[in-house]
Amino acid sequence: MTYKETCQYLYNQMPMFERQGGSGYKEGLTNTLLLDEHLGHPHQAYPTIHVAGTNGKGSCSHTIAAILQQCGYKVGLYTSPHLVDFRERIRINGEPISEYYVTRFVERERAFFEPLHPSFFEVTTALAFQYFKDQQVDIAVIEVGLGGRLDCTNIITPVLSIITNISFDHTQYLGDTLAKIAAEKAGIIKRGVPVLIGEANEETRPVFEAKAREMEAPITFAEDRQEILTATPQANGTMMYTTKHNGILFGELGGAYQAKNMNTILIAAYLLAIEGFLCYCEKKNNQEKCRLEIQQAISSVTKLTGLQGRWQILQQQPTVICDTGHNVGGWQYLSQQLKQLTCRQLHIVFGMVEDKDIDGVLELLPKNAIYYFTQADNKRAINASSLQLKATKYGLTGKTYPTVHEAFTECMRHALRDDAVFVGGSSYVVGDLLKTLN
Numbered sequence: 040m041t042y043k044e045t046c047q048y049l050y051n052q053m054p055m056f057e058r059q060g061g062s063g064y065k066e067g068l069t070n071t072l073l074l075d076e077h078l079g080h081p082h083q084a085y086p087t088i089h090v091a092g093t094n095g096k097g098s099c100s101h102t103i104a105a106i107l108q109q110c111g112y113k114v115g116l117y118t119s120p121h122l123v124d125f126r127e128r129i130r131i132n133g134e135p136i137s138e139y140y141v142t143r144f145v146e147r148e149r150a151f152f153e154p155l156h157p158s159f160f161e162v163t164t165a166l167a168f169q170y171f172k173d174q175q176v177d178i179a180v181i182e183v184g185l186g187g188r189l190d191c192t193n194i195i196t197p198v199l200s201i202i203t204n205i206s207f208d209h210t211q212y213l214g215d216t217l218a219k220i221a222a223e224k225a226g227i228i229k230r231g232v233p234v235l236i237g238e239a240n241e242e243t244r245p246v247f248e249a250k251a252r253e254m255e256a257p258i259t260f261a262e263d264r265q266e267i268l269t270a271t272p273q274a275n276g277t278m279m280y281t282t283k284h285n286g287i288l289f290g291e292l293g294g295a296y297q298a299k300n301m302n303t304i305l306i307a308a309y310l311l312a313i314e315g316f317l318c319y320c321e322k323k324n325n326q327e328k329c330r331l332e333i334q335q336a337i338s339s340v341t342k343l344t345g346l347q348g349r350w351q352i353l354q355q356q357p358t359v360i361c362d363t364g365h366n367v368g369g370w371q372y373l374s375q376q377l378k379q380l381t382c383r384q385l386h387i388v389f390g391m392v393e394d395k396d397i398d399g400v401l402e403l404l405p406k407n408a409i410y411y412f413t414q415a416d417n418k419r420a421i422n423a424s425s426l427q428l429k430a431t432k433y434g435l436t437g438k439t440y441p442t443v444h445e446a447f448t449e450c451m452r453h454a455l456r457d458d459a460v461f462v463g464g465s466s467y468v469v470g471d472l473l474k475t476l477n
Contacts (some may be wrong), residue, residue: 041137045145046125053159055272072189076164079173085115088311089196091224092203092237092357094368095300097378098292098349099203099237100182102304102336103311105343107178108122108132109336110317110329115171115179117192121365122347122470123477127165131174132206133344140170160184164191178316188226189472192371198255198314200227201307202247203300204238206368215240222321225250233257233310237303246252251297259310266305274350285330290337294350294362296372308333309371333411348469351475357458358382361473363466367399374403374461382459384409387437388446390468391426394417400464401433408454408461413446415467442469 040048041237075082090100104116110127114132123126126135144166151160164184171179181197183190194430205221221243228234228250236247239260251258268281276293290301290369311317317329340346357408358380364373377385385408391397392415413425414420423439442445445476447462462472 040142040146042142046143046303047163048145049125049159052252053157055164064320067189068194069464070152070155070161071194072163073394074157074161075151075168075194077148078165078169081183081294082168082195084172085176086178086384087197088180088201088307089183089192089195089197089227090176090201090203091178091190091227093186093206093220093224093363094165094202095203095237095296095303096201097188097363098294098300099201099307100180101344102300102340102347103201104180105187105336106143106191106252106304106333107180107316107338108343112177112222112243112316113436114257115167115174115176115342117167117171118182119166119184120466120470122406122466123473127345129170130162130345131171133342135345136167136170140173141166144169151212158191161191183224183227186226187224190227190382193227193375196229197232198316198383199307200229200234201303201312202227202234202236203303204368205240205243206366218246221246228254228256230254231256233259233314235303235310236260238262238299245318255456259306261303264306265302267298267302270295270301276350280372281427285333286335288330291340292337292346292349293352294364294372295376296364297349297368304337307355347473348377356456357386357454357460359451359460359462361453361462361469363469364463365395365400365465367396367403370400370403374405377405379460380459383455383457384459386411386449386450386454386458386460388413388443388460388462388468388472389426389464390423390443390446391421391464392467393421394419395465397426397429398419398432401430401435404430404433404435406434408435410435411440411446411450412437413443413468415443415465415471417467420467443468444475447472447475448468465475 090096108114116130120144129136166392169242180191202224234256238392264282271279278290278293280288350362387408390413412423414423425437
């Protein structure tokens with residue numbers, strides 16, 4: 040098979056939650072454990088960091104990987120979903136896995152895994168773990184796919200577990216209360232392994248504390264050790280942070296929600312130093328060296344790791360921004376940031392998938408924008424006309440377009456130099472946009 044044929048095989052022959060929704064979701068670790076045993080437990084060949092959470096886990100995973108990479112480590116990074124190319128999911132020091140390795144792995148192992156009828160994510164996770172072993176990474180940052188307790192990444196025993204935050208998403212699988220969702224995410228907490236909680240509230244904090252006690256895992260709440268003192272957006276789309284112990288830092292990722300992510304990331308760096316990684320310690324000479332490496336990493340995350348779609352400014356005049364925020368938790372920040380944009384007219388190319396809280400997001404969207412309702416090339420995408428009908432209840436007006444390409448093209452035809460264009464609503468809308476631009 041060619042690489043293209045291999046990808047089509049993976050997409051079409053295996054249940055894939057990202058494309059199919061519930062019919063592509065496989066609960067439990069049975070297949071993952073069988074694949075892991077067959078491959079000889081490759082994830083045990085290197086230390087790992089495990090990152091879960093409703094929002095922010097992608098930004099945190101990429102930035103922590105960038106910091107480790109800047110400190111001289113050979114860093115594996117496993118994330119999902121991809122926006123343009125499957126290989127984005129599996130990277131080492133920012134370089135995607137080779138087409139040849141993907142094709143060879145599938146051809147070599149399909150005789151074993153086909154009778155198991157695995158999901159797309161189960162095979163992809165096995166592929167990532169094996170690739171990192173074969174390439175002899177020093178450490179790997181592993182992002183949870185969905186939930187935590189039953190996610191197929193949860194066979195690892197990391198040096199640090201991170202749960203960024205909890206909000207309502209995938210409630211049909213994870214539970215209909217924040218406490219239930221927190222319990223699923225807390226399933227990544229391992230016996231004796233330090234765990235960092237980025238954000239918690241009165242409903243979720245007791246869940247994390249109870250699980251940490253059960254597992255005898257040292258627990259840190261990032262909000263109790265506030266490292267970020269101020270976060271100020273810059274004219275070039277970046278963020279300036281003043282911090283307690285790291286001076287002034289400039290973060291490349293400019294979304295307003297990144298301030299809380301950055302607080303989690305800096306506390307994670309400190310905890311990783313305690314575990315023997317990075318260069319940070321209480322000695323001042325090492326602190327300055329580490330601060331410079333952290334600064335270089337957070338100011339160059341996209342170059343170091345290939346991250347895309349986080350308040351990403353694609354062009355100026357008109358300003359074009361895309362962001363993968365796709366649930367109420369993310370849009371509580373995005374909507375405020377959009378309202379703060381200085382522009383003549385705001386245009387929004389917008390689409391969502393059906394299994395999200397669509398009404399909850401629509402209620403947050405700015406009413407002074409011109410909307411271009413559309414749908415991504417994905418079976419889970421809500422029909423653009425249905426989305427437009429829902430949007431009218433919230434005072435949002437605009438026309439419908441059958442593809443992201445057509446919506447964006449029409450939007451750019453109307454946008455003037457001093458306007459702003461935002462594209463988002465789901466990762467798949469952003470992915471279709473980037474494919475169009477590429």
